[in-house]
Structures are given as structure tokens and as C-alpha cells.
Amino acid sequence: MAHAVRALTIDKRTRPIVDIDPSMSRSPENEPSCPVGDTPGVELVIEGRARDLGGFRVLRTLPSGPRRSVGPFVFLDHMGPVDLAPGAGMDVRPHPHIGLATITYLLAGEIVHRDSLGTVQTIRPGDVNWMVAGRGVAHSERTPPELRARGSRTLGLQTWVALPRDREDIAPSFEHHPQRALPVVERDGARLRVIAGSAWGETAPTSVLAPTLYAHATLAAGAVLEVDDEHAERAAYVIDGEITCGGRTFGAGALIVLRPQARVVIGAGTAANVMLVGGAPLDGPRHIWWNFVSSSTERIEQAKADWRDGRFGTVAGDEHERVPLPEP
Secondary structure: OOOEEOOOOEOOOOOOOEEEOOOOOOOOOOOOEEEOOOOOOEEEEEEOEEEEEOOEEEEEEEOOOOOOOEOOEEEEEEEEEEEEOOOOOOEEEEEEEEOEEEEEEEEEOOEEEEEOOOOEEEEOOOOEEEEEOOOOEEEEEEOOHHHHHHOEEEEEEEEEEEOOHHHOOOOOEEEEEOHHHOOEEEEOOEEEEEEEEEEOOEEOOOOOOOOEEEEEEEEOOOOEEEOOOOOOEEEEEEEEOEEEEOOEEEEOOEEEEEOOOOOOEEEEOOOEEEEEEEEOOOOOOEEEEOOEEEOOHHHHHHHHHHHHOOOOOOOOOOOOOOOOOOOO
16 A cells, blocks of 8 residues: 655665575575465465565565576565655665666656766656666666655566676666657557567567566456566566466465466456566576675675775765665
């Protein structure tokens, strides 16, 4: 349920190193996941875990204990919906990344992205921001002043894609693609926007570095959609509404991991927004610490020192604040 807030500051909170190995599956206690046995086409269901990021509620499904990644996706946060009162806004202060690409996609609201490359870009619903961190970049995300003044609603997803091992230290870059530039596929009762990678015979302009599936499906009540089977690993994330898959019903916050090569059909019990994610499996284990992703723990230690000592550069137009390196 959406809620009003008066002030909002979001920091990416510290977490220990999480090892992501595509050949392994670990199940720590209290993970809200559900092995589904013989449910046709469905391997696993992960229910989003609520996280409070400085007053802003998100649901997080990746990484989780039993499933650390789907294709190259190693992190999935569902932001909102949250109603921001006049004078309030989202304020993600400058913070660093390495070894990954971030994908920001909104269904409601606006965010101004700034980074240490000098980029200043407002993202609106249906657009995509694709930032390749590579060897290191810092960025901030804030509600624009005009929207902050009158109040707004924010709803969207932020995901991280691990870069291929031989591209982890490439030069950082940023791309913005407006809604009109993204390919759309129409099916009976379904509208499919390909955000990154390829699906249903269409390819997005986003400069992905490995086979990737990232598409937004808008489904009318009663619509039936066969999931594209091009990619080795696939999952469907329910943003809102209700869908059926393999004879079961799933609501908002569920990540439905699909069986490899299975023919999977999803149906919309109500109008629904669903994100299809996946692609080629990771080309080896990855480690995550805070905002850093790498195949090397030594590289993560170097990134810690670089942020602590100011070697990531400053974020243009947002030089006066930054998120400090978390304490051990």
C-alpha cells in the first residue's frame, strides 16, 4: 500500500560479501522462497523481502538464498508505489559502483540521474537509464525540484546486471533511451516493451554486454502470454496485479523462476504489469559487497579504498554530499 512521507533520504545500506555462483544454490533460514516441485514450467518462486531504505520501502528478490542470479541479473529492487507529499522526494546521495550495469525503469514518477561522467538526465515512465559502472563510477538519484514541490508517486524497478568477467573493468558509460526508442510488440491483450537485450524477435538499443532478457509486459485482464524462450535463464516478476503460471496464482512481489527450455504461458487474472528478466548464465562466480560487484574479492577491497580516499570522482551538480563507506 502506498504511504505518504514528509522527508526521504535513501542510502544503499551495507551488506556482507554475498557470493553468487551459478552452479550452486544455498538456502539460509527465513528466506521467503518456495520450491514448487512439479508445477509445470516453474522452478522456484521468491517472494520479495521488504526493505526500508531511509523511509522508502522496497521489495527485494535478488539476490536471495536459493537463487542468487537469473541470467546476468544479480539484484532486483521494486521501488514503491510510494506517495511523496509536497516538499518530500527521493534522495539517493552520491555513491559508487564497480563491475556492474544498473538499469532504472519507472512506471510512475521522475528521477534525475547525475554521475561522475558529467551526466545529468531525467528519467520518466517508459524510459530506460543504462549505466555501466565498469572500473568505477559514482552517481546520485533524486526527485526533480518541480515534482518535489507538488508531490508525486514513484513506482519502478532498479536492477543490477553483472558484467562479463573480461569486461568488468571497462570504462564507465551512460545511456538514456526514451520510451519511443524502445521496441514494442503487441499481442492479444498484451503490450511488450523490450528494455534491454532481445525478446519476441525485437532488440532494444541498450548496449548490453551479454545475452539479456529485460522486457515490460502490460497485460489486460484475461490476457494469455507465451514467454519468449530465446534465453537460457528466465523469470517473471509481478509488479502489480495477479497472474497465473503452471496452475498457480501469483501476486505483486513474486519472482517466478522458470525452468530452462520449458514452454511457459502466463495468464493475467487481473490487469497486471510483469517484468521478464534473464539471459545467459553468469560466466563464473561473483561477489557483492555494498554497491560493488566483482569476480575478485581483491578488486572489491580496492574499490573500498578508492571510495574512502576520493578516487571515484565527483558527481556533477551534486558535489556536497555522498554516502560514506559503511563501517566493517
